Amino acid sequence: MLKIKINGSEFEVKKGLTILEACKEVGVEVPTFCHDDRLKPSGTCRICVVEVEGARNLMAACSTPVTDGMVIWTESKKVVDARKEILNLILANHPLDCLTCEKSGECKLQDLCYKYGIKGSTFKPNKKEYDVDESNEFYYSDPNKCILCGKCVRVCNELQCTGAIGFAQRGIKTHVTTPFDKGIANSTCVSCGNCVAVCPVGALMPKKKMKYRTWEVKKVRTTCSYCGVGCQLYLLVKDDKVVGVEPYFGEPNRGLLCVKGRFAYNFINHKDRLKTPLIKKNGKFEEATWEEAYDYIVGRLTEIKEKYGPDSIAGLTSARCTNEENYIMQKFMRAVIGTNNIDHCARL
Amino acid sequence: MTNSIAEIEDAEVIFIIGSNTTENHPVIGTFVKRAKNKGAKIIVADPREIELAKLSDVFMQLKPGTNVALLNAMMNVIIEENLQDEEFIKERCENYDELKEVVKDYTPEKAEVITGVKADLIREAARIYAKADKACILYAMGVTQHATGTENVYSIANLAMLCGKLGKESCGVNPLRGQNNVQGACDMGGLPDVFPGYQKVHIKENVEKFEKAWGVKLSDKPGLTVSEMFHEAIKGKLKALYIMGENPVISDPDTKHVIEALEKLEFLVVQDIFLTETAQYADVVLPAASFAEKDGTFTNTERRVQRVRKAINNVGQSKADWEIIVDIMNRMGYKCSYKSARDIFDELAKVTPQYAGIDYDRIENEGIQWPCPTKDHPGTKILHKDKFARGKGLFKPTKYRTSAEQPDDEYPFILTTGRILYHYHTMTMTGKNEGLMKIAGESYVEINPMDAKKYGISDGDLVEVTSRRGSVRVKAKITDVVNEGVVFMPFHYADGSANVLTNTAYDEVTKEPELKVCAVRIKKA
Amino acid sequence: MITLTINGKKIRVASGTTILGAAQKLGIDIPTLCYDPMLEVYGGCRICVVEVEGAKSLMAACATQVQEGMVVYTESEKVIKARKEILALLLANHPNDCLTCEKAGVCKLQEYAYRYDVKFGQIDGERHNYELEDSNPYIVRDMNKCILCGKCVRTCAQVEGRKVLTFAYRGFKTKVTTAFDKPYEDSDCAFCFRCVAVCPVGALKDKRASGKARHWEVSKEEFTCTFCDYGCKFEVARKHGKAVYVTPKAPSEGRPLCLKGKIGNELKYLDDVETPYIRVEGKLEPVSWAKALGLEEILYKIETEKR
Ligand code: SF4
Ligand code: SF4
Ligand code: SF4
Ligand code: SF4
Numbered sequence A: 001m002l003k004i005k006i007n008g009s010e011f012e013v014k015k016g017l018t019i020l021e022a023c024k025e026v027g028v029e030v031p032t033f034c035h036d037d038r039l040k041p042s043g044t045c046r047i048c049v050v051e052v053e054g055a056r057n058l059m060a061a062c063s064t065p066v067t068d069g070m071v072i073w074t075e076s077k078k079v080v081d082a083r084k085e086i087l088n089l090i091l092a093n094h095p096l097d098c099l100t101c102e103k104s105g106e107c108k109l110q111d112l113c114y115k116y117g118i119k120g121s122t123f124k125p126n127k128k129e130y131d132v133d134e135s136n137e138f139y140y141s142d143p144n145k146c147i148l149c150g151k152c153v154r155v156c157n158e159l160q161c162t163g164a165i166g167f168a169q170r171g172i173k174t175h176v177t178t179p180f181d182k183g184i185a186n187s188t189c190v191s192c193g194n195c196v197a198v199c200p201v202g203a204l205m206p207k208k209k210m211k212y213r214t215w216e217v218k219k220v221r222t223t224c225s226y227c228g229v230g231c232q233l234y235l236l237v238k239d240d241k242v243v244g245v246e247p248y249f250g251e252p253n254r255g256l257l258c259v260k261g262r263f264a265y266n267f268i269n270h271k272d273r274l275k276t277p278l279i280k281k282n283g284k285f286e287e288a289t290w291e292e293a294y295d296y297i298v299g300r301l302t303e304i305k306e307k308y309g310p311d312s313i314a315g316l317t318s319a320r321c322t323n324e325e326n327y328i329m330q331k332f333m334r335a336v337i338g339t340n341n342i343d344h345c346a347r348l
Numbered sequence B: 001m002t003n004s005i006a007e008i009e010d011a012e013v014i015f016i017i018g019s020n021t022t023e024n025h026p027v028i029g030t031f032v033k034r035a036k037n038k039g040a041k042i043i044v045a046d047p048r049e050i051e052l053a054k055l056s057d058v059f060m061q062l063k064p065g066t067n068v069a070l071l072n073a074m075m076n077v078i079i080e081e082n083l084q085d086e087e088f089i090k091e092r093c094e095n096y097d098e099l100k101e102v103v104k105d106y107t108p109e110k111a112e113v114i115t116g117v118k119a120d121l122i123r124e125a126a127r128i129y130a131k132a133d134k135a136c137i138l139y140a141m142g143v144t145q146h147a148t149g150t151e152n153v154y155s156i157a158n159l160a161m162l163c164g165k166l167g168k169e170s171c172g173v174n175p176l177r178g179q180n181n182v183q184g185a186c187d188m189g190g191l192p193d194v195f196p197g198y199q200k201v202h203i204k205e206n207v208e209k210f211e212k213a214w215g216v217k218l219s220d221k222p223g224l225t226v227s228e229m230f231h232e233a234i235k236g237k238l239k240a241l242y243i244m245g246e247n248p249v250i251s252d253p254d255t256k257h258v259i260e261a262l263e264k265l266e267f268l269v270v271q272d273i274f275l276t277e278t279a280q281y282a283d284v285v286l287p288a289a290s291f292a293e294k295d296g297t298f299t300n301t302e303r304r305v306q307r308v309r310k311a312i313n314n315v316g317q318s319k320a321d322w323e324i325i326v327d328i329m330n331r332m333g334y335k336c337s338y339k340s341a342r343d344i345f346d347e348l349a350k351v352t353p354q355y356a357g358i359d360y361d362r363i364e365n366e367g368i369q370w371p372c373p374t375k376d377h378p379g380t381k382i383l384h385k386d387k388f389a390r391g392k393g394l395f396k397p398t399k400y401r402t403s404a405e406q407p408d409d410e411y412p413f414i415l416t417t418g419r420i421l422y423h424y425h426t427m428t429m430t431g432k433n434e435g436l437m438k439i440a441g442e443s444y445v446e447i448n449p450m451d452a453k454k455y456g457i458s459d460g461d462l463v464e465v466t467s468r469r470g471s472v473r474v475k476a477k478i479t480d481v482v483n484e485g486v487v488f489m490p491f492h493y494a495d496g497s498a499n500v501l502t503n504t505a506y507d508e509v510t511k512e513p514e515l516k517v518c519a520v521r522i523k524k525a
Numbered sequence C: 001m002i003t004l005t006i007n008g009k010k011i012r013v014a015s016g017t018t019i020l021g022a023a024q025k026l027g028i029d030i031p032t033l034c035y036d037p038m039l040e041v042y043g044g045c046r047i048c049v050v051e052v053e054g055a056k057s058l059m060a061a062c063a064t065q066v067q068e069g070m071v072v073y074t075e076s077e078k079v080i081k082a083r084k085e086i087l088a089l090l091l092a093n094h095p096n097d098c099l100t101c102e103k104a105g106v107c108k109l110q111e112y113a114y115r116y117d118v119k120f121g122q123i124d125g126e127r128h129n130y131e132l133e134d135s136n137p138y139i140v141r142d143m144n145k146c147i148l149c150g151k152c153v154r155t156c157a158q159v160e161g162r163k164v165l166t167f168a169y170r171g172f173k174t175k176v177t178t179a180f181d182k183p184y185e186d187s188d189c190a191f192c193f194r195c196v197a198v199c200p201v202g203a204l205k206d207k208r209a210s211g212k213a214r215h216w217e218v219s220k221e222e223f224t225c226t227f228c229d230y231g232c233k234f235e236v237a238r239k240h241g242k243a244v245y246v247t248p249k250a251p252s253e254g255r256p257l258c259l260k261g262k263i264g265n266e267l268k269y270l271d272d273v274e275t276p277y278i279r280v281e282g283k284l285e286p287v288s289w290a291k292a293l294g295l296e297e298i299l300y301k302i303e304t305e306k307r
Helices: A019-025 A077-092 A108-115 A151-159 A259-263 A290-308 A323-337 B026-037 B067-080 B086-092 B096-104 B108-115 B119-131 B149-162 B182-187 B204-214 B226-235 B255-264 B321-331 B341-351 B434-439 B449-454 C019-025 C077-092 C108-115 C151-157 C194-198 C259-269 C296-306
Strands: A002-006 A009-013 A049-052 A071-073 A139-141 A166-168 A175-177 A204-206 A218-223 A232-238 A241-247 A278-281 A284-287 A313-316 B013-017 B041-045 B058-060 B135-139 B173-175 B240-244 B267-272 B284-287 B296-299 B304-308 B413-418 B444-447 B462-466 B471-478 B486-490 B518-524 C002-006 C009-013 C049-052 C071-073 C139-141 C166-168 C175-177 C204-206 C219-224 C233-239 C242-250 C277-280 C283-286
Touching: A002 A019, A009 A019, A019 A049, A049 A077, A077 A108, A151 A166, A151 B026, A218 B304, A241 A259, A259 B434, A278 A290, A290 A313, A290 B240, A290 B267, A290 B284, A290 B321, A313 A323, A313 B226, A323 B182, A323 B204, A323 B240, A323 B296, A323 B321, A323 B341, B013 B026, B013 B119, B026 B041, B041 B119, B058 B119, B067 B096, B067 B108, B067 B119, B067 B149, B086 B149, B108 B119, B135 B149, B149 B173, B182 B296, B204 B341, B226 B255, B296 B341, B444 B449, B444 B462, B449 B471, C002 C019, C009 C019, C019 C049, C019 C071, C049 C077, C077 C108, C151 C194, C194 C204, C194 C242, C204 C242, C233 C259, C242 C259
Parallel strands: A002 A071, A313 B240, B013 B041, B013 B135, B041 B058, B135 B173, B240 B267, B267 B284, B413 B486, B444 B471, C002 C071
Antiparallel strands: A002 A009, A049 A071, A139 A204, A166 A175, A218 A232, A232 A241, A278 A284, A278 B284, B296 B304, B413 B518, B444 B486, B462 B471, B462 B518, C002 C009, C049 C071, C139 C204, C166 C175, C219 C233, C233 C242, C277 C283
């Protein structure tokens, strides 16, 4: 264990942590743009700088290991001035669009500008003028809002390992793009949206079928209903409708999803959903009440069971239903109908 | 899976057989690719040159249906070159001599003739796998959807035991489950021969245990499997079928046969979220709530029991599947008083030993991997750590058998089927998504350029694919992802459905149909 | 009763109901800026215009009473175009400040700009350059953000004999002011916070809530003040479980909100309370809690009787 001091309080922390990790462990918040727990620190955005007593320069918290006896100040005047300067610089070429920006409310740039009272840039504005790339079916990229933190590129290359996007050109012209600037739709992108999930600003955003502001949705953690990986995700709910999905950063998927889990949620509130029981009469389905449907089913099943015995009835349970439902279904067949004729399409 | 998803990233060798991981389990695919970036070696055995094949160290493009020959040949090499884990075999396994005996015949050269994979590739794969400390095997339906599915799985287990790659970190035999809760449906006794927790129905003590728990007399006669149900229905012996959330008209082999069976039934109930192709044949259709409208749990492919939570109110008058069944049970005179999914879970945990220690409070934040026998048990990341469930691991050597249907003059191609990234199962959910439909809106058949040339077919042409069971028209996709003599179709689409063509021959043990191999002919339409 | 059709849906309402009222019954949300159910109808902002079949021009939904057989469209092309124009005009002389504005997240101007996809700079207008009025301890006034909906003026006037606020000047210079355009503390302002509670934008803000949190970071709980029988509505905002501010929500039927309620509830709910100020001989002064809540006399009595 190492003894360190953060903002005047003493702490004991494990060896081998960075300043950022140590601060997190003891509950001191240090802002970051380019940091992602799953990636090696890159230290490019510099917003995480802190003051370390005895050091000549401010240190990037994400990439500086703590040492015994270290004395750290995370919000000293020097630190705050440095952060303000960084924000000031970013805003010089950032469109002030929070009025309607889809990221507003969950934007790291906005959060920090509020925290440090930066209302706009004092530098000469130097706005970017890129076209918004809308070619992907599920998300868009607005390079004008990009702060070049590099997370999307690193996630696509190092975590998703698809390598669809990278940085192009240098200096003020640097931007995130696909090979030859050909548009995301013409790249190897598999629309997983994992880059979108890490963008700290409004540069990579899901396309919305229904408009909502970030603060209007309730997020409900659940398990994806597609393949057997069982990714953890949040359903975004507005007005009792599912309007979006975001990944959960934990086991087993660690913040990653695929195109289906991330973007194919519209079946939930689809107009074709079955909404009432249907009973077939003369070859045609007619709407029925639950009572009618239940009476009919119970009557027929009882009749068939009496006439032909329980083994003349079978049930198919489902690999898409919950454990509870599978349990109840097989119990229904076994304990109520009296047959072991229960199976599901596990093999398919 | 015997091991956990996270361990894949730290493996030194990953052997992927019959799994198009990056498309069917995309997130697990990323673990494989990250392992590769960290220096792991990747071995792929698949009839198609899938994405992972392109970045593999050894790619064995085998003829569909020849897994056993390939695996036996790998074991042959390992024993020949003395690469097996003697200690593991001696201490933890039985029947090694028989295995030796059986695989002796499968020289790589002989296997090359059967599988079409160069003998040297088989040797290399065998060495890489056997020599690594941490080597895991991932497989999926390319292994199981065969008439020889059980033999395939045995062979994989044999290989892992031979090299002592079970019960250890980043090793194991890891089936990747296709649907979200296949694991749970099996765990919960959604199978004709077992009660929840894989407790056999023909064993007296088990029957008594459940009779006591449920308070009624139970049958000890194993029931019918899906395929058998359809056969029995056609024969007129099965009269009524209650289908909850499945769409066999599209997903099961030989669509014609399934429809015939459904039409023959006296009474069919289908409960689903959409009016599926199967629901069309029902007498009663019940509207079920989707996963977003209910509480419960799913168990993922690494045996992790995770929460499903209600996010919105039920759409229309739909009800959760469990609520519907409970209503019917009550009306049929079996009184049950579950108020919530949690109540049901608490009951199932009592009768399912693997789930005994799990409850909703414990999995509120993070799921637990079964077996979890007690409330203070942390769950199990790796199965068979110190011993196998049955004590010693039993080698079950198998001989290669040809698939039920072989290409001939009339039907010269092997058709193999599978899934693609942009769709799921029978598309009841993904088919509703505009974006996905724009990217992957229609069925197709992959044909090797040489074959295409021979038949005068160009990319995008409409072709007719015909098997002994039926015929469909789909667009041709000319690609060397498939070898000559092999064609591939995704099975998702109702229009141009692959399962009009597939064979109902099935595995004797698991009753799994041979969806991966059947004989077809093609011609330009 | 009167039957009319709104967006294709039929509804029966009592005569005298406005189109806005009828729409609300159908769950149709018509945007409003100057409308408030507790205030007399003003009809000045025009954002609530709707299309009525047969009418020559668009009608203000808040001020138009329903008529038998009326056919109304609340989101027709014409209506949307008109609203976009109104919003673009409002934004033309409004500071682009949502990045850090305290109102962001509950601001009506922002809400409707988002809904109708209107951005800053679509019309380039002359901008005000009023100085921020930040000199009293309770209310911050930023008249650059004011959209002249007049709600503050009307709500203040509802209190007998108060009427601190009025419109002054004309045209582009029109402004809400106190008498002689003095700062709040030098006017008759009682710091009841009624004006703050009704302002739809970031022009009038509770200073003691400023800088504490963004609206989307807090969970808000509404409660009823129990200090007097009127029972005005307040709300307490918590960030990460910590109560960070208490702010007035709406006056009760008939009478005020009051300063005592505001600061008294701060004392009751907040984890870190700030010093109270009250008018002492007309001037706002920091005082003890006892004095602020008018308990000095009682306390003095208790203390002396103890001795
Ligand atoms: S990206 Fe953030 S700072 Fe930029 S306009 Fe959007 S919300 Fe505002
Ligand atoms: S969506 Fe996925 S594949 Fe596409 S660019 Fe983003 S991370 Fe890469
Ligand atoms: S698009 Fe977003 S994630 Fe990517 S570099 Fe720009 S700001 Fe960072
Ligand atoms: S008052 Fe509303 S529109 Fe104006 S800056 Fe504040 S939040 Fe934005």
